Amino acid sequence: MISGAEIVIRCLQEEKVDYVFGYPGGSVLHIYDALFKQEEVKHILVRHEQAAVHAADAYSRSSQKVGVALVTSGPGVTNTVTGIATAYMDSIPMVVLCGQVPTAYIGQDAFQECDTVGITRPCVKHNFLVKDVKDLAATIKKAFHIASTGRPGPVVVDIPKDITAQVCDFDYPKSVQMRSYNPVVKGHLGQIKKAVQMLQEAKRPIIYTGGGVILSDAAERLTQLARKLNFPVTNTLMGLGGYPATDKQFVGMLGMHGTFEANNAMHYADVILAIGARFDDRVIGNPEHFGEEKRRVIHIDIDPSSISKRVKVDVPIVGNVNDVLDEILKLIDGGFTADPEVADWWKQIDEWRGRNSLAYRQSEHIMPQYVVEKLYEVTGGDAFVTSDVGQHQMFAAQYYKFDKPRRWINSGGLGTMGVGLPYGMGVLLANPGSQVACVTGEGSIQMCIQELSTCKQYELPIKIINLNNGMLGMVRQWQEMFYSKRYSQSYVTSLPDFVKLAESYGHVGMRIEKPEDVEPALRKAFTEYKDRLVFMDFIIDPGANVFPMVAAGKGLTEMILAEDI
């Protein structure tokens, strides 16, 4: 017989968890004690629980494993909510273990009590409150199973302190049977055949893919399929790296800040093959405007509720993206002839490409786009890039050409400022020795800046690319364009000296103010300071805006281009 606390640790060992991101407190002291007595599961002590969850989330995003966080009851849990909601919106498999007050105190407004199951319910795939130590192992097993199967997502397990002290036999279930939870994997063959038929008939096809391709590790299959079809491919913000961005069939990211060619191709396509994407508002713009063109839609997704949610779908295929693509490839290998008119479509696309919508104005100041371009060059296009939320995030997405999946790590769905640095931590722990850049802004980085301390403790050599415009740039951009330049609260005064700040945490700090210094600084950071965290404070042109832009409520083709300004 072993204690509940030991059971928790044994379960993590059984799940081959190598890192847990967490922060201790009263209700998890037994668990921390059990953690202390073993070596397999390593613990990363963050400086704020939000960062623990973000780091676990990125650990998962950049590997194929389930991220794990461990926090104490009450404030420990409430601090995780942003992180959980962020993971939930992007369907990231994660298990969050939370301490809870002892069973007998629940409901008594005990010290550090909160209704964890209630607070997290709307932003988890599922959650559990363990009420009997005999259920503990099976519940944790279920949590990992639910988090990582079907449409993945975060699962919270709330564990009262007394449960971690009680003892029982440890028996970790080999598998999970749940009558209420059996996600579909294989796509319907009849539907798949219909889809292939529709692809043959397409004159203006587009392959539109999202985070589902990354999550189901289907990038390779997608690339094979797209090459066979010779159709244009566009990725959502979450789908970047699902198809090599340097390939000629890639038309760029689509949506609010998508390329001219991607947005036009999406809008005017007669057949859309949507794969693991969900036609969200940042992608298709105004749905009425999008609906004006007649087209047919094939939609492959593991989650039936994503299909026909915002756009009516003609051929729904529910299943694991990778498995479905496999089936499609098999059918296509049996013979596939694309419509000859697709050649004209390519001509049209090349014409749109000719607009060169990512060209940007030059300036005596450092342009943020230029920094990302140089970052791409210096890292050989092979870095993991985490980002925050704002203009810098869009610049990173637009100008760093991701050829591989799981390299672009950002909060697409919730748009959470502050994720960049903790994301970098999770990525580095999952991929030791890799180049990890965090492209951030002076606003976002300050939302989890305390993690510089964690990075020092565990020697995590993240390269922070702070695109410092002294503004909440994305907010300022909207105010400039839609609020007659009334810059309400978008100016960040009293910024710290980031160089000194980095140094005070024991890191390397650099301030880069001239365009010609950009590349040397980056090179230095990635070579000389390879093993150090380097905080690069790039003082950029404060007026730089992100283009193309589809304003909220506008149609996908109603883009504002840099040349219009």
Place this chain on the structure above:
Amino acid sequence: MRHIISILIENEAGALSRVAGLFSARGYNIESLTVAPTEDPSLSRMTILTWGSDEVLEQITKQLNKLVDVVKVVDLSEAAHVERELMLIKVRATGKDREEMKRMADIFRGRIIDVTESTYVIELTGASSKLDSFIAALDAGLILETVRTGVCGIGRGDRILKV
């Protein structure tokens, strides 16, 4: 369109809040909701009366199915079914109204299940519209209190919702 959704759900603590939370978070209507364990005490049966277009209903069913505790979901109103609701209504029953109330209860096949010098409690079962008509048929000033269970329903014949 009016729809009756029947749900079989694990009889776990918090199951009801998952369903109710889903409806409020996604802005779906709940006209009425009833829930109780089935003959298998590990399962609860929930009946939700809701309104929405076909697209909304499709989403409601898909989203309910996505809840990990939900075993089965069916839109009863898609095919032949029967539905009932129970109402307890307390009315003033004095003077000439006392006789009138008794007569009305009889007409609607209600039963008087509690009697005091000045009040009756009438029990009435039927389709919701029948309960509505009963209320409409009474002098509003005489109604002291109404309690309705919300609709519950079941498929006809071989239409069975079971694991």
